[in-house]
Amino acid sequence: MSIHLAEWSPETTRVFVVGLLEWEDPEIWAPFPDAVPGRFDAKLVQFFKSQGVPESQIVYLQDSEATLEAIQESLVEFLEDSDEEELLILYFAGHGDWDSETNEYYFANYDAAEDYEGYWSVSSIIDDIEENFSGSHVLLMADCCYSGGLIDALKERDLSFAYACVTSAYSHNSSTGEWTFTEALMKGLQGDPVVDLDGDGWITLYDFARYAELEMAFIEEQKSMFLTLNDFDPQMQLAKVTKRGTPGGEKRVEVEYDGTWYKAKILEQKGNQARVFYIVDRSEEWVDSDRIRPYEPETFSKGKAVQVEFEEEWYPATVKRGWYGLHFVGYDGYDETWDEWVGSDRIQPA
Known part of the structure; x- marks a missing residue:
């Protein structure tokens, strides 16, 4: 089943939002004080309320509310209350982490310390959905470092529902502390014509994903990622264009x-x-x-020998793909686990 706006109703949508801009131990997880004014996670929640999603179908855990226990217990209870044909939207903003030894991905809950066992793991999110959700479609979104780990984790699973996922960064890349990704999401949901890339008067999930990809590459030099699985329609209509302007004309x-x-x-x-x-x-x-x-950023050809900066050291690498000033590189002598997208300040000809 594919969800379209004509079939979508707030009454059959569940929204689970976790947004963190501060942590219990700021020496481990640096806070984002500059992102607090006008925080977009709160704006996202308010948008869904304004559209008529019942408050009983919205959970918003902010900062100190978002301990690991609170997140996990709230999510399971929230999912157990779901009904057939519901759409689940799960969104996270904050710090993300990647354990390169186990290739596991995590979101940093408020009380996350130094032990990965106390982190909100991406794999547990999918486990909880698969075991407790009764609906049909799941849309996952994350605005944090290594957020693309959601996509990697979904690809490895045999899934029961139709899934879509949009993230601010590739699975092996850090992300900025800006709201660029979530601001792009809000523009799409509110019907801003700049997100209507094909100019048909509707903003689809695909339109938003492509717009976010362009915004993240241009503004942050990060590679936003997008995936749909199990017949989740990428042309799901998020909003009708409601503002005057040139569609896709930015x-x-x-x-x-x-x-x-x-x-x-x-x-x-x-x-x-x-x-x-x-x-x-x-x-x-x-x-x-x-x-x-x-804006015509330099783009190296596939197979180009380059040097890439990683933690203030330069390593020989090879370009696997170039797009819009970003380059997907493989490090010479290292396996694909370390492949990543890099911006212009981290790459130079060999």
């Missing part, structure tokens, strides 16, 4: 300022001038067109 460019070129978006054009939004400081300015050039 232009990502570079703008010259004081002799330096900065990433920016064109918000509006009038004659020979454009109103631009600078990524670096989120400021706006009207500029002449001769100060604008297309």
